[in-house]
Amino acid sequence: MRSYEVAVVGAGLAGLYAAWALKASGVDALVIEARERIGGRVFSxxxxxxxxxxxxxxxxxxxxxxxxxxxxxxxxxxxxxxxxxxxxxxxxxxxxxxxxxxxxxxxxxxxxxxxxxxxTAAAVRALARELSPDSILLRTKVKGMMLVSAGVRLTVENASGEQDIIDAGHVIAALPPRLIEATITFSPAQEGATAGRWRDTPTWMAxxxxxxxxxxxxxxxxxxxxxxxxxxxxxxxxxxxxxxxxxxxxxxxxxxxxxxxxxxxxxxxxxxxxxxxxxxxxxxxxxxxxxxxxxxxxxDPLTATSTDLVAAGHPVVRDDAWVTGGWDGRLSLAGSETSPTEPGYLSGAVTAAQRAVSQYLSKQGAR
CATH class of the missing domain: 3.90.660.10 (Polyamine Oxidase; Chain A, domain 2)
Known part of the structure; x- marks a missing residue:
């Protein structure tokens, strides 16, 4: 079992930016990516x-x-x-x-x-060069997250179907909310309204x-x-x-x-x-x-769900929290769709990552 201060799920622009910003603040973070490459929807x-x-x-x-x-x-x-x-x-x-x-x-x-x-991948390559190679785990899917006393226990699966456990004090999920809701099992389950909001948020490009x-x-x-x-x-x-x-x-x-x-x-x-x-x-x-x-x-199963077969427009900005209940304080969302500005765009990915990291560091400083 491996343990980290923060686990970042997704090595797209938002996830890599979050990992880079955390490293700059002296935080030990692991990036977990299901694809065999970095970038997510950024693909050159x-x-x-x-x-x-x-x-x-x-x-x-x-x-x-x-x-x-x-x-x-x-x-x-x-x-x-x-x-x-x-x-x-x-x-x-x-x-x-x-x-x-x-x-x-x-x-x-x-x-x-x-x-x-x-x-556009020049941006993700630049961020990745600032990270240690062993801090990015490719070909690894997050299947489940469980709240434990020390934070969050993640169940992950490699390309061979073998499962492993990773512990983290905090998780930044830098994925589209709809994809998180469809592919990751939470224990305890997300509150109904929260899960519904994730499910109803269109994934840009999907x-x-x-x-x-x-x-x-x-x-x-x-x-x-x-x-x-x-x-x-x-x-x-x-x-x-x-x-x-x-x-x-x-x-x-x-x-x-x-x-x-x-x-x-x-x-x-x-x-x-x-x-x-x-x-x-x-x-x-x-x-x-x-x-x-x-x-x-x-x-692309690492981008779209069955709900994405019909275009539903651009993600919209809302003021309510993306994470509620017992998960608040242990999980942050940083996919571009969750950004308070320019959701769905490249800039939105950066802003969402900045917000997630800032909130995490603020809570750490308050403890």
């Missing part, structure tokens, strides 16, 4: 779909420094390089597959959307899918197009230039078809439909990418 991949230090963002891509100071501060703290989302050129609008797409002058976006060089077409050059720019498109016809509803800071050319789109409809067709069929659409919007060159990527978050 190469053309083969593997994690990359110069990848395409299969999860969140953008942040807005002027509106999201928590994320701006993180970028500055680790001296990460950022660049403006490409938007120069005309925007394409498609009403139906039978009608010729229309081109319109682009509207200047203020403030502009920003991206990180190397992909119902969505992103398609990427990777090319040898950004040919649409030479044609006077920004790479931005809106479509009623689909299957993609919104498309953008996904070219990296290093110049690796790509277009990406949010699939406008619902999760249950996506599940009814093969991945290859959906990819072909996306390429046909890109050809309609951007011309024949779009039909011949050097690679394609499709990330359907709705079929």
């Amino acid at each position: 991949a190469d053309a083969s779909g593997n994690s990359s230090e110069d990848g395409f963002d299969l999860g969140p891509s953008w942040y807005w420094p002027q509106m999201q100071p928590a994320m701006a501060d993180l970028v500055a703290e680790f001296d990460l390089q950022s660049f403006v989302q490409h938007s120069e050129g005309e925007v394409v609008f498609e009403r139906s597959p039978s009608q010729r797409p229309q081109r319109f002058p682009a509207m200047m976006q203020e403030p502009p959307s920003m991206r990180l060089a190397g992909g 119902p969505h899918a992103k398609f990427f077409a990777i090319y040898d050059r950004p040919f649409w720019r030479a044609a006077g197009l920004s790479g931005t498109a809106q479509s009623i016809a689909g299957p993609m509803a919104e498309i953008h230039d996904a070219t990296t800071a290093s110049g690796r050319a790509a277009l990406f789109g949010f699939i406008g078809v619902g999760a249950e409809q996506r599940a009814a067709v093969s991945e290859e069929t959906l990819k072909i439909a996306c390429l046909v659409q890109l050809e309609r919007l951007f011309g024949p060159a779009a039909r011949s990418p050097i690679a394609t990527l499709l990330k359907d978050w709705a079929v």
Whole structure:
């Protein structure tokens, strides 16, 4: 049995930020992550779909420094390089597959959307480098939590199905509340209203899918197009230039078809439909990418639950407590959805982690 001052569940942006902030305050923390990689919904991949230090963002891509100071501060703290989302050129609008797409002058976006060089995963890599390698436990699922006299006893399961016990004085669960409610057993059980709130909180990205077409050059720019498109016809509803800071050319789109409809067709069929659409919007060159990527978050069991098959909008800010009853003081929630500002966004993940760590340190100082 291992024992830590704090166990952080989830090695996404929020979990790694929490672990980094705890370490800076001299707190011994263990990060427990079910995936074989860090990042959670932050996933920057190469053309083969593997994690990359110069990848395409299969999860969140953008942040807005002027509106999201928590994320701006993180970028500055680790001296990460950022660049403006490409938007120069005309925007394409498609009403139906039978009608010729229309081109319109682009509207200047203020403030502009920003991206990180190397992909959004550059932020999680920077945080992870500040942590000891043995403080991050990958391929390990938290199956249960039990209140004990010294804090919380966690039952965990490794990739081989073997179970182990980890004790912690406090737990910071940096996961979507809905995923916590669906996958972790609590003893004593969470109060009904609390569990219901967790279950009813939409998980950002969970119902969505992103398609990427990777090319040898950004040919649409030479044609006077920004790479931005809106479509009623689909299957993609919104498309953008996904070219990296290093110049690796790509277009990406949010699939406008619902999760249950996506599940009814093969991945290859959906990819072909996306390429046909890109050809309609951007011309024949779009039909011949050097690679394609499709990330359907709705079929990722470490992100989505069955409740996430239907999009339910963006998480909303509420003033009531995320943790109540006997668990108050032993468990904190730090998933982006729990943030008091920008819930669901990258900045929300940072803010939620900051709040959880601050509350823990305040209670320790009061003891």
